[in-house]
Amino acid sequence: MVDDFQATTQFSTVLLFFFGAIGFGVISLFMNQITGGRFPSPSKLSTYECGNDPHADADIPFNFRFAVIAVIFLLFEIELVFFLPWAVSFRNLLFTTGWPAFFEMITFFFILILAFVYVWRKGGLEWDRN
């Protein structure tokens, strides 16, 4: 109960910080709108491309490697979701369930490493520069 109460107070503080950041940002940026004035001209509003006329939109194609990185990242992020609660309660788990608390997670860890090694071997981590 006390923990719940504390957690609520803590997270309402965090909520306040969230709104405070938005408030501070919006107010000061708005102030800048007033103090900065507004004098648009075509050359000022054009996209910066080192002084040349802008060529096209910025919807440029990107290297497919970025997508591969994102997919591999997901693998590790899910692993994080599984590992973090285990790491927090590791000692308690040891006291209640004994050695499997350690070895079962380690088994899972090695399966993850096998996946990582597979990706590496298949060349998923290579950054070809063509």
Add this chain to the structure above:
Amino acid sequence: MKLLEWRVRRVPVGKISLILGILAFVLFATWKIWALTGYWSLEPAFDSIRNFFLNLRDKFGGPGELPMGLYNTIIITLKLLGILVVLLLIGAYSTLMERKILAFMQDRLGPTRVGPRGILQPIADGLKLLQKECIVPLGADRNFHYLAPVICFIPALMGAVLIPFGKGLIPVDLNVGILYFFALGAFGELGIFLAAWGSNNKYSAIAGFRAVAQLVSYEIPMAFCIMSIVLLSGSLKIGDIINAQIEGATAYGGLGFPIWFIVPQFLGFLIFFLSAVAETNRTPFDLAEAESELVSGFHTEYTGLRWAFFFLAEYVNIFIGASIITAMYLGGYAGPELPFLGITLSSVVWFCLKVFLIFFIIVWLRGTLPRLRVDQLMMLCWKRLIPIAMANFLLTGIFVFANTVRLTPQLWPVHLENSAYTSIAAIVFILIAMFGLAWFFAKDLLKPIKERDA
């Protein structure tokens, strides 16, 4: 005064009143929520929202019984204002500090003109930036362009609640502490990518792709280091992590003896430090804002205070990262009590010294190392840091396991009945896998990165 010359052309009354209205509503709602937290032991958040409306109906107009809530509200608001001021000062003065340190390294003077020894330089910079016109380029996504600096700033301010300024001076010692820090890191990426995507600039777009790939990748070794620390300390709370280092008591999940975690976790410290530098987009990992190739990348199209917000967020993030490194590896505010200062004040002094040391090393890296290439950057992360961080995590796990078993007799192998088969099978599996991994990594890790490019 020329400095504060206002150049008002037209005042958008409608927009002002809309924004003020929204702000008033948000302020009122938050005030009401904190007020409620004062005297209701709130169960879930939904209850609090329902109670909020019930309360509004019942007590509308009447004298509310809010002393406790009011007290909490005042305390929280003071915390917010204090931290905001501290962060603004830190954000402003770490730029000056960085320029001075860099100047010292390059054998020049740095800013000297504004105030004695240039001490007022950040304030002059701020006033100058306040006078700059806000430009939104043609074809840019207006909403994203407006929102991005604020979104960058939100996690910086929210992360500040975790900073252990001194003994008993953690603004909010969240029970998910370090995980919260990690989550805010992901929030910051969003701001950078929105800025890059919303600018309609090719440099910015390239910088955005790079930034996302880099930040996402460097989160992984960071996560492994955090998990190693959590294994050692047994808690996600910043206060508990620091206590585990100071007291080493097993009540905090410590090791049973007091030691700063940089000693058992030296590899983790190095990896976390590098990842933190990369996460804050600092040289040599500043590919997302590479001045010489991408014309400062994701904030090419930004001017004035909006541009300043990115820098404010960056420096505040460096400060938060340095604080977290200090808390996780260097014992936080731990240190002997200094003469003439109380316990609290000397802990603040120790904390500031450690954070400044980390900041100095980060600036030192900037003054020394050239920028990496994209492929080198990704390879450093995926092929060096992540395997080493994983090995470090595994070793930490084995160590904590062995240490806990050593300290508790009822876990000794004699008492192991049901789990014996599982354990033996797992040991055999691990031995086989470790052999394979050692062969694999030893072959690949020993090659320098250069050979790979040939």
